[in-house]
Amino acid sequence: MLIYTNGGLSIGLGHIMRTLLLASKLKEIFNIVFVSLNKNNFISGHRLIKDSCFELVLIDKSEDIIDINSNYLLCDDCMINDDFFTYSKKYFEKIICIDDECVLKYYDVDILINPNPYAKELQYNTNIATKLLFDYQFLRDEFYKKIPIKIRPEIKNILLTLGGSDDKNLTYKIISIILPFIEKNNITLNVVIGGAFKFKDELIKIRHKNIVFFQNPVMSDLMVKNDIGICACGQTVYEFLFLKIPIIGIVLSEDQKRLAQYGSDKNILYYAKNIKDIAIFLEKSNYNNRLNMQYSMKSYKKYEKLEKIIDELL
Structure with missing residues (x-):
């Protein structure tokens, strides 16, 4: 499973932290590889992923993710554009998106996760087969x-x-x-x-x-x-x-x-x-x-x- 996320200067580390938490639950089942943009602003996020002992692949632009072989893609990034999922879909068996804001015109994904209490109030435009998961929270076991x-x-x-x-x-x-x-x-x-x-x-x-x-x-x-x-x-x-x-x-x-x-x-x-x-x-x-x-x-x-x-x- 590829986990595409970014974090560091200007946008914080929240997306990195919650995908690391999810990865810790999934690593026994999936081979987890993190993917992030190769930007100096995100160095602290890259360091956090490596310190958590996960493999990290750096790419120059989000579209480059299709060149990495994997069945599943999980995306938690607030900077992707409207075409990203549709563009990526033919390269992956399943695409999962973690989204907080419903800013895209269309979410062409298999699973959509929003952990916020207002999730059901948002008007997501998805394909008919998209599974919506709005009843989960990213809390550590402690x-x-x-x-x-x-x-x-x-x-x-x-x-x-x-x-x-x-x-x-x-x-x-x-x-x-x-x-x-x-x-x-x-x-x-x-x-x-x-x-x-x-x-x-x-x-x-x-x-x-x-x-x-x-x-x-x-x-x-x-x-x-x-x-x-x-x-x-x-x-x-x-x-x-x-x-x-x-x-x-x-x-x-x-x-x-x-x-x-x-x-x-x-x-x-x-x-x-x-x-x-x-x-x-x-x-x-x-x-x-x-x-x-x-x-x-x-x-x-x-x-x-x-x-x-x-x-x-x-």
Whole structure:
């Protein structure tokens, strides 16, 4: 199976992370080969794939994927054009697409996966034989072993995590914005530094009694110790959501806006449209509104475990 995906500077590592998770479930059945564009912006994504011990083939343009021999193609990429799947279909026995946004005019694929809660509201144009899989979530096994948190009257711990990369040094900027609130209320701010953080060295040099930095933590263990999570509106939202932790979400790329707005409308997260909004929300946050957010989360549908996708692929 070929897995075509890209991630790195400007677009983050979310697509890489979730396809690696899926690949870990499929590697016992399929010979997995990752395919990615040979661009300097994606070096951190390439490194992540290699560090996960999967074979990686670099190509100059997406159409070159037909030159790699395989029966199955799984694509998780937000930059493909409308003709990509139809062009590729005659070269593969089965094509699987992971898509969040429904931006293409036509999805000429065998299986279409959208793990987002708004998936069924999107008007996908597919061929009549396309199987739609909208009831699966890309969660690591560690999360299924955790019990959702209990809302405490006072905020003691806040977790800030922006995923694997942070090109604009937003982590530092957010810390600066919310530090007065952290100090005033003697809150511990737990900050995760991703492996591809461009300004990692600058962050590590920060010394403050209320700030603790983590690199490569077991995320579920760290998350359940916190009363609020601050994250980008990508995969991490679902991890916080599964643990029923109130969320402050920010948008780092265009394809995160739909989840941010949906989450805001359903009161499963607070959509901070700029980083100053984070501090404003924290100042206004109280026991009742955090309790109400968690109550809204309880109506969130529990999705099937990822292993069940294997049966669908077969």
